[in-house]
Amino acid sequence: MKKLLLLLLTIPMLVIGRELKTPLEKNNFSRPTTYAELSEYLKDLVAQNPKLALEVIGQTAENRNVYALKFSSSQFGKDPKKLKVLIFAQQHGNEQSGKEGALLLAAELLKPENQYLFEHIDLALVPQVNPDGAEQNKRRNGHNADLNRNHLILEEPEAIALHTFFDKYLFDVNMDVHEYAPYFSEAWKKYGYRCNSDELIGVNTNPNIPAEIRDFSNKVFVPFYHNYLTKKQYSSSIYAPGGPPEQDYIRHSTFDINDGRQSFGIQNSFSLIQEGLNGFDTFKDSLEHRAKGQETGMLALLEFAARNHTQIKGMVASQRLNLIKGQPETVAIQMEHVKNGKQHPLPVYSYSTGKDSIIMVKDYRPVVKPITSISKPEGYLIPKSSKLLLDWAKRHNFSTSTYKPSSKLKIEQYEVAAIDSMDFEGDIIVNPRVKAVTINSAIKASDYIYIPTAQLKGNMIVIALEPKSELGLVTYTGYSQLLKANEKFPVLRVVKK
Known part of the structure; x- marks a missing residue:
């Protein structure tokens, strides 16, 4: 018994005191967490866990705080061998499940069995980028701006705060967490189907981001992600907007650098977007399942990052050094989505049969091809x-x-x-x-x-x-x-x- 007690005392742990339930769990998954509840919950977490830090990275258009939880087994961001990971959610205020998944994730990461992750990574978790929009369940922020189209012009306080925070630590890995809404497209309704995956994953697509990073994302991370979610009984697919099939082409998501994923990816980070399935009314429709699906996708990234920390760290560092040296010598400034000869198995739900199905998309354009480049x-x-x-x-x-x-x-x-x-x-x-x-x-x-x-x-x-x-x-x-x-x-x- 004494040996067991001694062993437990030597395990590095973040958890002290009682385990806290998230506000969503407290209200039995009946409604989204309010900003006041989120603020109180984050402060309670930090109060009970001295190795967990809470940083206010900025204020919103309506003067609410944007919070970042910082997880580390040592001093955050100071160990050069560790991967620095940034996950941020709810840039769009009416996409509630990302925030809820992030809060569930925070509690999960404080459990003793998950402390091994922090031997290899430091994690900053921003559960809610847009509290102003969230309070009214609307997409845009308090200035009526779409934050996820603001990362190039960088005019909104929330986007500025996120980039200032990124610049402070130069994160190696980041994930932008959203929701996709397949229910409201009249074209898809007439087609008779809608997309139907719990989670969609998107990687860097801009061709100016090194092929080494993009290939590693597609060939190594994406299969790992799908397998991880399948084992946890969540469905997943590639984030591929467009369609309906044969009426319009389907592509991987945008190569524009004005969103969260590509704006950090263009700095040669290992950068991703996760899109969870939106509910009919956002508040009551399967909020528990949706939030836990988002949490599971984030956990998949952290598990992958911890397992592959050496390779990712080296890859990002070498490719960033190239940028600092002024390489590459050419930059693509006009691009287009093109085919590569493959079809895409698109998971869908049939309105006529009420069952899940797979449609093989023929006009599938997963490759971004430069059409104008300059020195x-x-x-x-x-x-x-x-x-x-x-x-x-x-x-x-x-x-x-x-x-x-x-x-x-x-x-x-x-x-x-x-x-x-x-x-x-x-x-x-x-x-x-x-x-x-x-x-x-x-x-x-x-x-x-x-x-x-x-x-x-x-x-x-x-x-x-x-x-x-x-x-x-x-x-x-x-x-x-x-x-x-x-x-x-x-x-x-x-x-x-």
Whole structure:
């Protein structure tokens, strides 16, 4: 008996005191957790677990706190051998199950049998990015902005807080947790089916993210994820929006870097999105099953990260070093979804039979192919007269400096001949005709700030500032003024001679 007691005392444990039920468990899974309940619960968890830390990473549009729980067996973020993992949920306020799953996950991770995970990972868990929207069960935040379309322009306080937090620790792995709603599409209703997986998983799809990371995600992580959920009796599939089949193509989710997954992925992180099945009314329809499904998917990621921590750590570190060195030399700025000859087995529910089924999708486009790429410049010159761009660069915390002219460098400026349009995933966006012209006369360096591309966010900078980029700043209403026909583009390129 004494030996058993001694053994128990030597096991590293986070749990002290009584086990706390989540607010959702307390109300018997009858309604979502309120912001006040969430705040109280997180504080209670930390009060009972001295190795668990709670950080307020920012405030919302309506001055609510955005919280991050930090799990570590040592000092968070300080062990260079450990993977740093970030999971964040409920960017969309009417997607409640991600938050509930995150709170269930927090309690699960405090159990003694799960402490082995923290030998290899440090985890930051942000259960609710958008409490303002959640309180009203609406998608957008208190400024009526879609947070998951804000990660490039980075104007909303919640998105800024998340990126500032990411920059602080430079997480190696991250997962953005959402819900998908198959019930409300009239096209799918007429087709007679709807998508029907408990969880959908999406990986990095932007081709500027190294193939090593994308291949590892698709070939190693995704099979592990599906097997893990199957063993736990949850169904899963690839996040593949579009359709209905044969009426419209089905693709993997967007390659745009304005969402949570791709905005961190473009910094060469191992980055994922999880989409849980939404309920009919969000509040009462299978909330327990949905929340536990989300929790299970998050656990799958943590288990995978712990098992593969050395390989993931090395892969992310080496690919980030390439960015800091200014590699790769070219960046894709216009892309399209294309076929690879494979069909996709899409799990569906039949409205006519009331049974689950599989549809083999023929027009399946899982590959993102670059159609326009450019040579990466050494950097960009932003005119100090443009407060819009200066503020944007500051929010992103880019490395900047004063430009120093060199005989090895030249400066180019785009001349905009005309502004055409193109289709991007069903939206019509600008597609300017431009020509890069060398500036022969000297510029006044003090009139500009210099943003070098040899930095972690280098590919993001190129994608944002190139006027022909279909993912760039000029495609946003507030920044469209930068692009005018028959005028010069205000951002200058610094390139090697």
